[in-house]
Amino acid sequence: MNIRSACVGTVILLAGVLQLGAAELSCSGVLGNSGGQGPALLRHGQGSARGLGLAADRFGCLWDRAGKGVLIRCTPDGRMVARYRIPDREDHYRDRIAIAGDRVVLLLRGELWTLPLDAPADSEATSLGIQAEALAPTTVKGRVLVGDHQGLTWIDPASGAKEAAGPGYKGIQDIDVASDGTIYATAEWKIHAVRDGKDLADGWPKPAPGEKPQLIDGFWYSHGWHSTIKRHDASLAPAPGVVLGGNSGSFIGHVDESPDIVNGRGMLHLADGEWAVGGFSGGICLLGWDGGKRQFALLRRIGAVPEASALGLDGQGRVTLGYGWWNWSDTPDAPLREGPGTSGGRLHQLAPLGGGRFASTGIQYGDQPRIGVGKPEQWRFVASQEQKITVPGDVSGVAAVPGKDDITLIAVTRAGKATGFALAPDGGFRGVVGEVALTTAVPAPAAWTSLAVDPQGRLLAAADGQILIFERAGEAWQETRRWRTWSDAPADGFGAAVWIQVDGDRLWVADRDRHRVLCFPLAGGKPLASFGTIDQRGDDLGHLDAPQMLAPNGDRCVVHDAGNQRLIKLILH
Structure with missing residues (x-):
């Protein structure tokens, strides 16, 4: 099946449609997982891990780390081929992948690991017992090039044979090999050139233009934050400088950013003329080069949606994850559009404010509290630690309760502890409300997942497979009812x-x-x-597997089909 044509805005009536009353709920396609459905679905490991910078085998498949302890192999059109087990060990910068002959070679936190290209799916990489600080993505005659402070060395991963290649460098970060055999070693942000085992002195070393520099087809490509890719000529002069992303460098103006790239870990020029870049957290983006503009354009996204703590849908059909968005009509491999304003941050459940706007609490740069307000195409953090806010990292639900003159944003943790923040009608921050008392009946729920507000201003909460309804009781909220069944039939009740x-x-x-x-x-x-x-997980377009966060708007709804690491678009009609 052609996944892209199967899922483009067409209402698909499948086995999953269940007509209970006068309405039907049907699938309108997939977003966020380039495999779409079935065995082709990409499946990342749980927990984020930085990408390895990409490698391509002789069959045209792409390889990269995708989540903790997982190496994936996929086709350039986004279908999963196989998934393998690798050690859950990570260096935040130096980890790398290369393919030498019939072997994949991985540098993982200073140690080399290998896996045969013909290894069965779910095979585990084995250690070569060799320590290194850098691994070149380019291989020569079945050998990989590694380096450390003692020297550069060619290694045959099949036999373990070694051959000295050049001097060592303190603080070595990256190495690459040019087509003429020149070795380039980046150490302490300077690029050294090595030929015939010796440093070249004529103008070398030179300042590195960015992170992960690679010499491809006579041009240097390097990376930076805001999905920045820079292009320099062989002498490291800008040509023209920034060709994708948000850091202007030698280019003054705007080029697209990609929430999937963030800070590229490596690039490949593919056989069909397209380019592939490995993202900061293992996602892969396919790029096209525009020679007239001398810029890259985003073409496709190879990846999945393993987590969706934030999910929103506006009246125009734009689906947001809080850091990027898709149009309703987009295909499963469509790249995320930039949603500037939340770089380096993660929002919690998105609370609708009306007019296509949302608000939520969030965390930025690891542990810094934030309150975000915005639309899919533009977000802004309206409060941070400077306003003395505190946001727990385990917030599971957020709701916006309208008041007479302001909005109370309520965030609840998985354990049921709630905190309130006052927002102006336009989303501006007014102050910290503090702890919000949610008084429940007995037994008190143990695991809260989400919040909502109905048109009467009542607060609804989902916890322990039940729906709790709260009414205002002064400054607090009192549970008035909870339910999980609507008849005595076995099918008419929620799971856990x-x-x-x-x-x-x-x-x-x-x-x-x-x-x-x-x-x-x-x-x-x-x-x-x-x-x-009901009670049947599946991965086609008529089934779900452990659906979680969801976002409705009118007759449309998008749901995170968590077990399949994708978003499913639903239409009520």
Whole structure:
């Protein structure tokens, strides 16, 4: 099946459609996973890990790390070929991948590991027992080039044979090999040239133009934050400088950014003329070179959506993850569009503010608290530690409760501890409300997943597979009702965990363990419609696997199909 043509904006009525009343809920395609469905789905490891910089084998497949302890092999059109196990060890800069002959070679936190190209899926890499500080992405005659402070060395990964290649460098970061055999070693941000085992002195060393410099087709390509790619000629003069991303360098103006790249770990010029760049966290982007503009353009995204702590859908059909967005009509391999304003940050559940705007708490640069407000194409952090806010890292649900003159943004942790922040109607920050008391009936829920607000101003919470309804009680909130079933039938009840959101007079529920999404009338009663086959996980376009966060708007809803690491677009009609 041609995944791209199968999922472009077409309503697909499949086995997953369940008509419960007068409405139907059907799949309109996939976003975020370039494999689309079935065995072609990309599946990353759990937990983020930095990319290795890409390698391509003789069959045209691309290799990179994708999450902790996982190496993936995929086709340039985004389909998964195989997944392998590698050690969960990481150096934040020097880890690298290369392919020498019939072997994949990995540098992982100072040690070389290998895997045969014909290894069965789920095979585990083995150690070569060789320590190194840098690995060249370019290989020659089945050998890899490694380096450390003692020297540069050619290694045959099949036999373990070694041959000295040049001097060592203190603080060595990267190495590469030119087509004429010249070795370039980057150490302490200076590039040294080595030929016939000796340093070249004529104008060398030279300042490195950026991170991970590679000499490809006579030009140097290097990387920086804001998905910046720089292009320099062989003498390291700008040609023209920045060709993708947000750091202007020698170029004054704007070129696209990519939330998938962030800070590239390496590049390849593919046989069909396209380029591939390995992202900071293992995603791969395919690029096209525009010779007239002398810039790269984003073409496709090879990757998945292993996590979606934030998810929003506006009235125009734009789907946001808080750091980038897609159009409703986009294909599974469409690149994320930039959503500037949250670089280096992660937002929690997105609370609709109306007018296509959202608000949420979040964390930036590892542990710095933030409150973000914005639309898919533009976000801004309206509060940080400078405003003396505190945001726990384990926030699971966020809701925006409208008041007479302001909005109270309530964030709840997985354990049920809630904190409030006051926002102006335009989203500006007004102050910290402090702890918000959510008084529950007995037993108190243990695992909270999400919040929502209905048109009457009541607060809804999902916890322990139940939906709790709260009414205001002065400055606090009092639970007035909870439910998880709507009849005595075995199918008419939730599993152990659900996620919720309210839009208009409808309540949308992702029922994780029963692998379905349901749409209820807020007034109560049976669901209007359901999608997914109850108690059956699957990876085609009619099934879900552990759906979690979801975002409705009108008759559309997008859900994070977490077990399949993709977003599913649903239409109620």
